[in-house]
Amino acid sequence: MEATSPVSPVKKPSPLLNRQIPIVTRSVKGKFRTFKTAVMVIAYSVYFLLPWMQWERSNAASQALLFDLESRRFFIFNLVVYPQDIFWLAMLLFIAAALLFFTTGLIGRAWCGYFCFQTLWTDLFIMIERMVQGERPARLRLIKQPWNAEKILKMGVSHSLMILISFWTGVTFAAYFTYAPDFVYHLFTGQAAEAGYITVVVLTITTYVAAGLSREHICTLACPYARFQGVMYEEDTLAVAYDVRRGEGTAGRIAPGKGLRIREERQAQGHGDCIDCGFCVQVCPTGIDIRDGLQYQCISCGLCIDACNNVMDSVGSPRGLIRYDSEQNIASPVPHRPRLEWRRPKVLGYAASLVVASTILFYNIGTRSDTEANVQQVRQPLFVMLSDGSVRNRYQINIINKTEHEQRYYLKVQGIPANALDMGNIPEIRVRAGKTLSLNAKVDLSSEQAKATKHFSFIVIPTIAEAEPVVVKTNFHSH
Amino acid sequence: MSQDKTTTTATPKTTGHNWDGIEEYTNPLPTWWIWGFYITFIFTVVYWLFYPAWPIGDKFTKGIPGLHTITYKATTVDGKEVEKTTHWNMRSKFMHEMNEMEGVQKQWFDKVAAMSFEDVSKDAELMQFVNSAGKTLFSDNCAPCHQAGGQGKIGFSPNLTDDHWQFGGTHDEIQQTIVHGRKGFMPAFKEVLNEQQITQLANYVLSLSGEPHDNAFATAGAQLFKSEDAGCYYCHGADAKGNTQMGSANLTDKIWLWADVPAKSTQESKLAEVKRVITGGLDRGVMPAWGGRLKPEQIKLLTVYVHDSLGGGK
Ligand code: SF4
Ligand code: SF4
Numbered sequence: 001m002e003a004t005s006p007v008s009p010v011k012k013p014s015p016l017l018n019r020q021i022p023i024v025t026r027s028v029k030g031k032f033r034t035f036k037t038a039v040m041v042i043a044y045s046v047y048f049l050l051p052w053m054q055w056e057r058s059n060a061a062s063q064a065l066l067f068d069l070e071s072r073r074f075f076i077f078n079l080v081v082y083p084q085d086i087f088w089l090a091m092l093l094f095i096a097a098a099l100l101f102f103t104t105g106l107i108g109r110a111w112c113g114y115f116c117f118q119t120l121w122t123d124l125f126i127m128i129e130r131m132v133q134g135e136r137p138a139r140l141r142l143i144k145q146p147w148n149a150e151k152i153l154k155m156g157v158s159h160s161l162m163i164l165i166s167f168w169t170g171v172t173f174a175a176y177f178t179y180a181p182d183f184v185y186h187l188f189t190g191q192a193a194e195a196g197y198i199t200v201v202v203l204t205i206t207t208y209v210a211a212g213l214s215r216e217h218i219c220t221l222a223c224p225y226a227r228f229q230g231v232m233y234e235e236d237t238l239a240v241a242y243d244v245r246r247g248e249g250t251a252g253r254i255a256p257g258k259g260l261r262i263r264e265e266r267q268a269q270g271h272g273d274c275i276d277c278g279f280c281v282q283v284c285p286t287g288i289d290i291r292d293g294l295q296y297q298c299i300s301c302g303l304c305i306d307a308c309n310n311v312m313d314s315v316g317s318p319r320g321l322i323r324y325d326s327e328q329n330i331a332s333p334v335p336h337r338p339r340l341e342w343r344r345p346k347v348l349g350y351a352a353s354l355v356v357a358s359t360i361l362f363y364n365i366g367t368r369s370d371t372e373a374n375v376q377q378v379r380q381p382l383f384v385m386l387s388d389g390s391v392r393n394r395y396q397i398n399i400i401n402k403t404e405h406e407q408r409y410y411l412k413v414q415g416i417p418a419n420a421l422d423m424g425n426i427p428e429i430r431v432r433a434g435k436t437l438s439l440n441a442k443v444d445l446s447s448e449q450a451k452a453t454k455h456f457s458f459i460v461i462p463t464i465a466e467a468e469p470v471v472v473k474t475n476f477h478s479h
Numbered sequence: 480m481s482q483d484k485t486t487t488t489a490t491p492k493t494t495g496h497n498w499d500g501i502e503e504y505t506n507p508l509p510t511w512w513i514w515g516f517y518i519t520f521i522f523t524v525v526y527w528l529f530y531p532a533w534p535i536g537d538k539f540t541k542g543i544p545g546l547h548t549i550t551y552k553a554t555t556v557d558g559k560e561v562e563k564t565t566h567w568n569m570r571s572k573f574m575h576e577m578n579e580m581e582g583v584q585k586q587w588f589d590k591v592a593a594m595s596f597e598d599v600s601k602d603a604e605l606m607q608f609v610n611s612a613g614k615t616l617f618s619d620n621c622a623p624c625h626q627a628g629g630q631g632k633i634g635f636s637p638n639l640t641d642d643h644w645q646f647g648g649t650h651d652e653i654q655q656t657i658v659h660g661r662k663g664f665m666p667a668f669k670e671v672l673n674e675q676q677i678t679q680l681a682n683y684v685l686s687l688s689g690e691p692h693d694n695a696f697a698t699a700g701a702q703l704f705k706s707e708d709a710g711c712y713y714c715h716g717a718d719a720k721g722n723t724q725m726g727s728a729n730l731t732d733k734i735w736l737w738a739d740v741p742a743k744s745t746q747e748s749k750l751a752e753v754k755r756v757i758t759g760g761l762d763r764g765v766m767p768a769w770g771g772r773l774k775p776e777q778i779k780l781l782t783v784y785v786h787d788s789l790g791g792g793k
Contacts, residue, residue: 380626380629380630381628381638384638384641385641385734387642387729387734389733392641426600429603430603437603437607438607440606
């Protein structure tokens, strides 16, 4: 990288890949900062501690949340998810999408500003920088400075810390897929599985590169959400906005100088409330100037609101020069207090699909039966004529035992005579806990019955009393 | 506010070449790109040390001997098991992986080999293995004649999914068939019988399976069937139910192997099909022996597959 002097952030965003000025943000205090910190503490506690939470289980590792790829089972507290439940994943993704659309339509890029992993990790890494290297001016000085002992030490320490956190991020991620205590022990004693090491290395590198080096570039250049969230904005969407009329007045913003210190004096000369201190720009993690209006780089983190509010407090002007407000309201002749405009078709539509999808998902999880069965007809040949003229169809029946114990089942047919079913020599159907058993079944019907039969059902009946039988409808072919 | 430094960089450097006032800028490649390029150089050299690389005449370099080898077991042409260690190459890797897979399958094959047919077919979990391993073995060896699903082809190979077994359908009989192969044969009757007699016999055969036929001819055919003139009963039995010992077909059931009666729609064409077989006889019902080609445990597994997964008695 060229040693361009890091000066205060650029006014106009530089064209794509040309930006060479690192963004060095100033820290700020305020309600959005507090909220962001709270989210961060909660999110990190959940992410880093959850794999260590224990949960009593009879047939698998006692980890509360365990994505066991090897046995193809996901343990989520008391719920065991099998590959057959892939539908839930689809529903979950749909819900996540609807939730994103819903919140974005309502209050802008809340995901980006407060919850996204990119934001959380970048935020943490910036905090580390501040702790090790000092506040913004000190950091800027350090960057300008030649590579002497102080710079090497401070840069070294902060980046080592970032790499260390990235590493633990990777270890934690991998720990969700295997029993965490064993995994961590094996990791350091060189006995963990190859996939474990690869996961940790890849996650360490990507976390460090994304949050330690690339930072806002991920949001502005790489992230697809950043671009399509813009589409969900409407005129009524609440977004971080600068009140141009109030800030600029008729004669533009101006720094407080002689005769320009008191609000009334400024207003008398036509100047707005913005004192052009540049704090809103200095705190911005994507290095933009919100006073230029809504920009695609803005991740809606609210830090410029905090910065500006602090400044307004100190000069004795009312807060809210930069605030959450809608484009519509800011432009209206007499703006009212910013409020959530939720009575809009788009927002209501997203909300409705959110409710429907969540209901379906929870209903489905709540009513899942412990037995699943599916039937595949053997298609080569589809049917066969037997010596006495009767017709045989063959089926492969898969029975999935989703309980945590071995189960016994018996099989019946419905819609055709009971003796038409031939299960070969299998005396009794036993399926181990969490396993699938596939069985051959032959069904023979006399030629008259065969002609009259298009469909019939297999009934899989678990032997335990309270369990529901599973009925699977299937076809019978005779020509 | 300071200026955007990125847009006011110094005058770009030129290569110094100048043609009629036209200069050429030096636009160096991005550093990361250059480094990526150097790394590929290093990678190539490392690759040569580990893998086959340079052709030399009809030979090639094999990497540093002993640095990257593969060991595998193979059977030589004369049936000896040998262990070989070679430099890394695709074929050895394939062999090595096949060895590993055989190791995984072995415990299951051993189980099948140690149990009686009856017990294997009662074990639902073992039958899952029989189904999948059997399907592979069947596809590799049997499907060319019997078709992928074992449904056979009329006029060529028997259907293994029905309940008729030309040479017997018990586990032991099926195993016999696979190990030693079979040969079905029926003499041609065109020299022995006249056209009318053949027509009578053919009508009789159709009548046995409940197909449309001429009653008068069929009655005459029934006589002829049991007579010394035609001598059909020698092989097919007086009740025309065939004999699994010699593989003569049961003519009374609905299953056809050589004459494709079910595919014909009119009485005449059905008759013609049967007459064609009686007239010309059969000399094609040959199933090769698999005894030497497949391992005993593979044959055992195939036997269970054919008996329990495909066909089986009624
Ligand atoms: S733009 Fe993308 S990466 Fe950046 S905060 Fe938003 S979702 Fe996260
Ligand atoms: S402009 Fe304000 S809200 Fe947007 S990213 Fe910058 S500091 Fe955050």
